[in-house]
Amino acid sequence: xxxxxxxxxDVLPGGSVLVDPDLLATYRYxxxxxxxxxxxxxxxxxxxxSDVQQVLKWASEHGVPVVxxxxxxxxxxxxxxxxxxxxxxxxxxxxxxxxxxNRVAVVGPGAITADVKSAAAEHGLWxxxxxxxxxxxxxxxxxxxxxxxxxxxxxxxxxDYVLGMEVVLADGTALRLGGPRLKDVAGxxxxxxxxxxxxxxxxxxxxxxxxxxxxxxxxxxVASFSSLDAAVQAVVGLTARVRxxxxxxxxxxxxxxVEDMTRMGLDRAAEALLMVRTDTxxxxxxxxxxxxxxxxxxxxxxxxxxxxxxxxxxxxLAARRAALPALETLGSLLIDDVGVPVPALPSLVRRIQAxxxxxxxxxxxxxxxxxxxxxxxxxxxxxDCDAEARARRAFGDxxxxxIELGGTITGEHGVGRLKAPWLxxxxxxxxxxxxxxxxxxxxPCGILNPGVILETGDRSPDPGS
Amino acid sequence: xxxxxxxxxDVLPGGSVLVDPDLLATYRYxxxxxxxxxxxxxxxxxxxxSDVQQVLKWASEHGVPVVxxxxxxxxxxxxxxxxxxxxxxxxxxxxxxxxxxNRVAVVGPGAITADVKSAAAEHGLWxxxxxxxxxxxxxxxxxxxxxxxxxxxxxxxxxDYVLGMEVVLADGTALRLGGPRLKDVAGxxxxxxxxxxxxxxxxxxxxxxxxxxxxxxxxxxVASFSSLDAAVQAVVGLTARVRxxxxxxxxxxxxxxVEDMTRMGLDRAAEALLMVRTDTxxxxxxxxxxxxxxxxxxxxxxxxxxxxxxxxxxxxLAARRAALPALETLGSLLIDDVGVPVPALPSLVRRIQAxxxxxxxxxxxxxxxxxxxxxxxxxxxxxDCDAEARARRAFGDxxxxxIELGGTITGEHGVGRLKAPWLxxxxxxxxxxxxxxxxxxxxPCGILNPGVILETGDRSPDPGS
Numbered sequence: 001x002x003x004x005x006x007x008x009x010d011v012l013p014g015g016s017v018l019v020d021p022d023l024l025a026t027y028r029y030x031x032x033x034x035x036x037x038x039x040x041x042x043x044x045x046x047x048x049x050s051d052v053q054q055v056l057k058w059a060s061e062h063g064v065p066v067v068x069x070x071x072x073x074x075x076x077x078x079x080x081x082x083x084x085x086x087x088x089x090x091x092x093x094x095x096x097x098x099x100x101x102n103r104v105a106v107v108g109p110g111a112i113t114a115d116v117k118s119a120a121a122e123h124g125l126w127x128x129x130x131x132x133x134x135x136x137x138x139x140x141x142x143x144x145x146x147x148x149x150x151x152x153x154x155x156x157x158x159x160d161y162v163l164g165m166e167v168v169l170a171d172g173t174a175l176r177l178g179g180p181r182l183k184d185v186a187g188x189x190x191x192x193x194x195x196x197x198x199x200x201x202x203x204x205x206x207x208x209x210x211x212x213x214x215x216x217x218x219x220x221x222v223a224s225f226s227s228l229d230a231a232v233q234a235v236v237g238l239t240a241r242v243r244x245x246x247x248x249x250x251x252x253x254x255x256x257x258v259e260d261m262t263r264m265g266l267d268r269a270a271e272a273l274l275m276v277r278t279d280t281x282x283x284x285x286x287x288x289x290x291x292x293x294x295x296x297x298x299x300x301x302x303x304x305x306x307x308x309x310x311x312x313x314x315x316x317l318a319a320r321r322a323a324l325p326a327l328e329t330l331g332s333l334l335i336d337d338v339g340v341p342v343p344a345l346p347s348l349v350r351r352i353q354a355x356x357x358x359x360x361x362x363x364x365x366x367x368x369x370x371x372x373x374x375x376x377x378x379x380x381x382x383x384d385c386d387a388e389a390r391a392r393r394a395f396g397d398x399x400x401x402x403i404e405l406g407g408t409i410t411g412e413h414g415v416g417r418l419k420a421p422w423l424x425x426x427x428x429x430x431x432x433x434x435x436x437x438x439x440x441x442x443x444p445c446g447i448l449n450p451g452v453i454l455e456t457g458d459r460s461p462d463p464g465s
Numbered sequence: 466x467x468x469x470x471x472x473x474x475d476v477l478p479g480g481s482v483l484v485d486p487d488l489l490a491t492y493r494y495x496x497x498x499x500x501x502x503x504x505x506x507x508x509x510x511x512x513x514x515s516d517v518q519q520v521l522k523w524a525s526e527h528g529v530p531v532v533x534x535x536x537x538x539x540x541x542x543x544x545x546x547x548x549x550x551x552x553x554x555x556x557x558x559x560x561x562x563x564x565x566x567n568r569v570a571v572v573g574p575g576a577i578t579a580d581v582k583s584a585a586a587e588h589g590l591w592x593x594x595x596x597x598x599x600x601x602x603x604x605x606x607x608x609x610x611x612x613x614x615x616x617x618x619x620x621x622x623x624x625d626y627v628l629g630m631e632v633v634l635a636d637g638t639a640l641r642l643g644g645p646r647l648k649d650v651a652g653x654x655x656x657x658x659x660x661x662x663x664x665x666x667x668x669x670x671x672x673x674x675x676x677x678x679x680x681x682x683x684x685x686x687v688a689s690f691s692s693l694d695a696a697v698q699a700v701v702g703l704t705a706r707v708r709x710x711x712x713x714x715x716x717x718x719x720x721x722x723v724e725d726m727t728r729m730g731l732d733r734a735a736e737a738l739l740m741v742r743t744d745t746x747x748x749x750x751x752x753x754x755x756x757x758x759x760x761x762x763x764x765x766x767x768x769x770x771x772x773x774x775x776x777x778x779x780x781x782l783a784a785r786r787a788a789l790p791a792l793e794t795l796g797s798l799l800i801d802d803v804g805v806p807v808p809a810l811p812s813l814v815r816r817i818q819a820x821x822x823x824x825x826x827x828x829x830x831x832x833x834x835x836x837x838x839x840x841x842x843x844x845x846x847x848x849d850c851d852a853e854a855r856a857r858r859a860f861g862d863x864x865x866x867x868i869e870l871g872g873t874i875t876g877e878h879g880v881g882r883l884k885a886p887w888l889x890x891x892x893x894x895x896x897x898x899x900x901x902x903x904x905x906x907x908x909p910c911g912i913l914n915p916g917v918i919l920e921t922g923d924r925s926p927d928p929g930s
Contacts, residue, residue, distance in 0.1 A: 101701055102806050124705065146650045157648060159657070160625065173895050180806045182836040183622060183876040185611045185661050186884075186891050187918055188900050192624070192657035196650050213706050236566055240589070241678050281753065284746040341567050341645045371647040411648040419651075426651050430638050434907065435653050441906035442899065453652055 003062035005042045005086075012051055018043040027089070028081040030074040031133075032418050038083030040067065045089045049166060049174055049205040055088055056203065057172035059447050066447050068199035070110055070138025075335055076416025078145060078198045078452050088203060090140050098123050098211070102180040104163060105209045109140020113147075116209065125211040128155040131412065132324075140204045146196035148412030153370030154245045154279075155212075157412070159195040164208030167194050169201075170443040180208055193438075198414050199449040201442045215279040218245065219289040220313035223301035224255075224270035231272035232345045234299035235369050238276070239342070241295070242288050246277035247370030251349055254323045254364040254377075261326040266319060267303060274301075274369065275320050277313070323366050327377050330362065334378040334391045336398050340407030342372040351401035352376050359390040359397070373411035374402075396422065420455045468527035470507045470551075477516055483508040492552045495537040495544040496598075497883050503548030505532065510554045514631060514639055514670040520553050521668065522637035524912045531912050533664035535575060535603030540800050541881025543610060543663045543917050553668060555605050563588050563676070567645040569628060570674045574605020578612075581674065590676040593620040596877065597789075605669045611661035613877030618835035619710045619744075620677075622877070624660040629673030632659050634666075635908040645673055658903075663879050664914040666907045680744035683710065684754040685778035688766035689720075689735035696737035697810045699764035700834050703741070704807070706760070707753050711742035712835030716814055719788045719829040719842075726791040731784060732768060739766075739834065740785050742778070788831050792842050795827065799843040799856045801863050805872030807837040816866035817841050824855040824862070838876035839867075861887065885920045 009017040018024065019042050028039045046052045059066045065085035072079050081087055093108035096116055100123040107116055113127075114135045120127045130149035131137055137147065143165070148157045164178035177191040178184060194202055225231035228251070235247060250258075250273045259266040266273070274296065278288040289306050296304055307313050327333055340348045349365055352374075356363035362379040376398050380387035399409040399422045409415070409422045424432050436454055439446070450456045474482040483489065484507050493504045511517045524531045530550035537544050546552055558573035561581055565588040572581055578592075578599045585592045595614035596602055602612065608630070613622045629643035642656040643649060659667055690696035693716070700712060715723075715738045724731040731738070739761065743753040754771050761769055772778050792798055805813045814830055817839075821828040827844040841863050845852035864874040864887045874880070874887045889897050901919055904911070915921045 100705065101808050103705065146654070148648050148650075152648060156621075156625070157650075159654070160621070169899065173899075175895055175899060176893065177896065179871060181804050181871075181873055181876075182807075183613050183617060183804050183833070183838045184873040185613075185622075185877055185879055186873045186875050187880060187888055187896065188666075188903060189611070189624070189657050189661045190896065190899060190903075192654050192660075193903075195657075196654045201653075213704070213708060239678070240565065240568065243678060280746055281749040284749040287747055339646050339648050342647075343566050368648070373648045406644060406646075408646055408649040408651045410651050411646075412650055414650055415652060423652055428641065430640055431642065431652065431655065434634070434638075434640060434655060437906040438653060438655075438658075438903055441902040 003064045008044065008055065008058050011054055012044065013047055016045055016047065016051060018045065027069065027087045030072040030077060030079040032075050032077040032080065032416060034077035034080045034418055037077065037080035038085070040081040040085050040087040043087045043089055045092050047092050049168065052088065052168045052203050052205050053172040053174060055086065056168055056170055059086060060171055060445055063445055064447060065450050067449055068203045070141030071112065071136055073133045073137040073141065074416055075337065075413045076410065077418040078414050078416035080417060082450065090138065093205065098125065099180070100125060103211045104180045105211055107139050107207050107209060109138060109204045109207065111139045113137050113139050113142055120211045121214070124214060126214040127161065127209060127211055129158045129161060139207060143195050143204055143207055144197065144199050145414035148373065150246045150248065150368060153247050153368060154243045159192060161210045162191060162195050162207060163210050165191055165194060165204055166206035167202040167204050170445060170448050174205065178208065198416065198452050200439060200453050201448065215245070216281040217285065217310065218277045218279045218313055219285040219306065219308040220316045221276045221289050221292050221304065221306045222316045223274045223296040223304040224267045225272045225274065225301050226270060227300065228271045228346045228349055230300045231274055232343065234274065234296045234301065236342060237299060238292050238295040239370055242278060242291060244276045244370060245279040246275065248275040248320050249273065249367040249369035250320065250323060251365035253362065254366050257326040257330060257364055258319050258322045261329060262322055264319065270302065273319060275317055320366070323364070324377070327364055327379055331379045332382040334395050336376040336378065336395050337410050337413040338398055338402035338407055339371065339373045339411035340402055340405045344405040344407065345369060345372060345374070348374060348401060348405055348407070352398055355394050355397045355401065359394040361387065361391050361394050363394065371411065415453045417451045420451060420453060423453065468529045473509065473520065473523050476519055477509065478512055481510050481512065481516060483510065492534065493546040495539040495542060497540050497542040497545065497881060499542035499545045499883055502542065502545035503550070505546045505550050505552040508552045508554055510557050512557050514633065517553065517633045517668050517670050518637040518639060520551065521633055521635055524551060525636055525910055528910055529912060530915050532914055533668045535606030536577065536601055538598045538602040538606065539610070539881055540802065540878045541875065542883040543879050543881035545882060547915065555603065558670065563590065564645070565590060568676045569645045570676055572604050572672050572674060574603060574669045574672065576604045578602050578604050578607055585676045586679070589679060591679040592626065592674060592676055594623045594626060604672060608660050608669055608672055609662065609664050610879035613838065615711045615713065615833060618712050618833065619708045624657060626675045627656060627660050627672060628675050630656055630659060630669055631671040632667040632669050635910060635913050639670065643673065663881065663917050665904060665918050666913065681746040682750065682775065683742045683744045683778055684750040684771065684773040685781045686741045686754050686757050686769065686771045687781045688739045688761040688769040689732045690737045690739065690766050691735060692765065693736045693811045693814055695765045696739055697808065699739065699761045699766065701807060702764060703757050703760040704835055707743060707756060709741045709757070709835060710744040711740065713740040713785050714738065714832040714834035715785065715788060716830035718827065719831050722791040722795060722829055723784050723787045726794060727787055729783060735767065738784060740782055785831070788829070792829055792844055796844045797847040799860050801841040801843065801860050802875050802878040803863055803867035803872055804836065804838045804876035805867055805870045809870040809872065810834060810837060810839070813839060813866060813870055813872070817863055820859050820862045820866065824859040826852065826856050826859050828859065836876065880918045882916045885916060885918060888918065
């Protein structure tokens with residue numbers, strides 16, 4: 001980078017601009033560990049909106065790529081570094097203010113999502129989105145990727161809770177969008193456009209989030225099925241009648257990995273384990289769980305356990321929570337994220353099984369089954385470059401399978417840099433063109449997170465291809 | 466218009482192009498009765514996506530403005546005619562197909578919203594959005610304006626139910642966005658951008674809508690308050706603890722208009738009547754309504770009635786349903802639509818009362834109180850031009866008051882042509898600039914519904930100003 005980073009250091013608060021190579025190296029990768037990640041020439045750790053504006057103005061003037069970064073927990077390379085670029089970290093902007101009368105939280109983008117949830121809970125309120133990364137991901141990253149989680153099946157995704165935003169455009173203009181209003185259709189839905197734009201249209205500097213009253217409790221059911229098709233039939237059947245607050249599926253590979261580690265007595269022959277929760281108040285949870293029990297039974301579940309006791313309910317979910325730790329004992333993980341219409345889930349899982357065989361890797365499936373959102377977890381021996389290359393080919397093939405089944409290459413992790421080469425296959429060239437037009441309209445110099453969502457074609461060859 | 470409409474008539478199915486002046490006159494106004502509405506030079510009644518593509522290609526070539534129109538029930542002049550323009554009616558594209566396994570409805574934009582709801586109900590499913598215009602508005606118009614309704618307070622707005630869309634851009638390109646997938650973050654949220662874009666970015670030719678299982682039942686409460694502040698305190702208090710499926714407010718003017726017409730025994734001295742519903746299953750509805758009763762009582766409600774019987778519940782809502790008919794007996798109506806943060810509701814209502822006095826018009830307030838979304842209904846003597854002008858000034862002043870209270874000029878009706886002059890006051894010049902850039906990116910010739918959302922400055926002077 002020939003652009004004068006010193007100019008930026010002069011105008012920002014002391015300590016904002018990092019150029020120490022050891023520090024820069026820590027901002028190279030995000031949780032996707034993209035082998036093509038570059039190393040930023042500088043990292044700016046913004047303290048306020050004005051800092052962000054100065055960085056973007058400077059970057060626009062000098063044509064420097066800027067990678068906005070929250071906690072760096074992206075699983076699709078949305079926050080990985082660019083050689084010659086500046087990584088703009090929002091980790092120091094983490095204020096959280098809860099307004100219990102308006103039932104909103106006003107938060108800095110660097111606040112950890114779990115901290116937002118805790119702050120709301122102190123007022124008896126609830127911020128629903130619960131990505132698995134909740135303890136480490138930033139709320140700005142959640143908004144930038146429109147993060148989901150387990151409760152989406154009933155409560156929706158991050159976009160459904162973003163009422164307002166301050167966002168800085170590439171030219172340094174700070175826009176205020178929305179506010180603590182539950183209904184507002186004044187003008188284009190820019191707020192909804194910036195959510196999920198993965199840092200390619202602007203940098204979020206503040207969020208106003210909708211909070212709900214906390215649900216009373218939950219009843220939990222776990223059912224095992226000897227047939228994947230029967231399990232998905234049960235999902236279709238029960239979601240036609242009730243709205244579970246969680247509806248997860250584990251396949252046989254996941255079940256066995258967990259059983260290997262925990263010896264909790266799971267049925268190793270089962271093709272699918274369903275975990276269902278309902279959080280309707282009082283006795284109605286008992287009635288709903290009975291109905292879900294009946295539906296699972298009718299679809300041939302071999303074992304069904306239910307509980308309305310909170311601790312027992314948690315115990316019933318232990319297998320789901322143990323899935324990733326159990327798989328981590330087997331090797332390195334590449335966590336994919338695709339989605340299909342719910343009835344296509346069995347076909348997708350069979351395609352994933354074939355992909356595993358073809359590339360000689362282990363692939364376990366955990367899924368937010370109620371949403372059709374599937375996380376194939378590709379396991380390969382740590383440090384085995386050939387196996388990693390096969391794993392990355394499987395990662396791509398799974399996206400291809402999802403597209404062929406009328407699905408999506410990403411349900412909740414985002415496109416990032418890792419999945420950008422597949423986007424056109426899913427959405428088509430005309431949608432890519434429309435996307436590029438909007439990108440150009442808001443970021444004419446293309447400085448904001450280049451290579452994310454839309455490919456730039458200037459990356460080094462994928463070592464996995 | 467010098468553009469050769471005959472060209473279009475030649476390529477479209479017979480009877481698609483209307484040029485008869487008597488017929489054109491019926492497409493001049495929408496339900497907003499904008500006095501500055503023009504008369505289209507032609508009306509095209511499309512039968513399929515290809516028709517829409519041909520119209521837009523032709524219009525782009527010849528620089529002819531196109532006004533997309535569903536049922537013409539816009540209350541903000543979003544579908545009113547333009548002199549020299551073509552009105553593109555979607556009223557003949559009204560297919561409805563319900564897929565109960567995927568729990569979606571695939572519908573043509575001209576389908577009436579009530580028909581979509583009925584088709585879903587035949588499969589035991591539910592399309593939640595319930596704008597008051599449900600019996601006459603088109604689903605395409607609902608999506609174009611991101612329509613709301615009474616159930617939004619719990620179930621959200623139209624945008625929350627649009628999973629997929631086919632939309633034709635100004636140049637005739639048909640985009641397919643989303644699909645029957647509950648989670649999909651692949652690429653920019655174009656789907657969410659087109660919802661609420663009021664026909665300024667593209668013409669919706671098909672929608673894929675999410676359906677829910679139908680809630681079991683409902684419990685209803687009506688409470689009258691001698692103080693508006695106390696009623697809103699009750700709203701804040703109860704929404705912190707439960708999620709009602711309806712939470713409406715009527716002010717004293719509305720109450721008295723209804724009582725004048727119906728003699729149903731409403732408390733004429735009450736400052737506010739709250740109507741609340743909860744639809745949690747089974748006995749929990751009884752428990753929730755008891756909690757709501759307790760909160761209303763604690764905030765000084767003078768009379769409280771509750772029922773868990775469906776017919777009795779409907780009877781309790783009779784006053785709300787009678788509000789518009791009662792007001793219509795008093796004169797012509799101008800129905801405004803603004804929103805504020807819920808705690809600001811009393812201030813807004815007082816500002817509305819002052820506005821009524823200042824302009825010597827009657828203004829009744831009905832509100833979706835749980836959302837802070839307020840419909841001031843301005844009543845003036847039919848045929849009195851001076852009174853109509855005063856009513857239109859009041860209409861504007863109410864938007865100004867909402868903006869000053871941190872609110873919005875439109876909660877659910879859309880900006881249309883009627884409210885476009887106030888948009889910049891709410892969102893600021895920078896947001897207008899960003900909006901214009903996106904508009905230009907997708908509709909570079911500016912043919913799509915010009916004057917809606919963004920002012921074009923070429924309209925005749927407002928007779929009310």
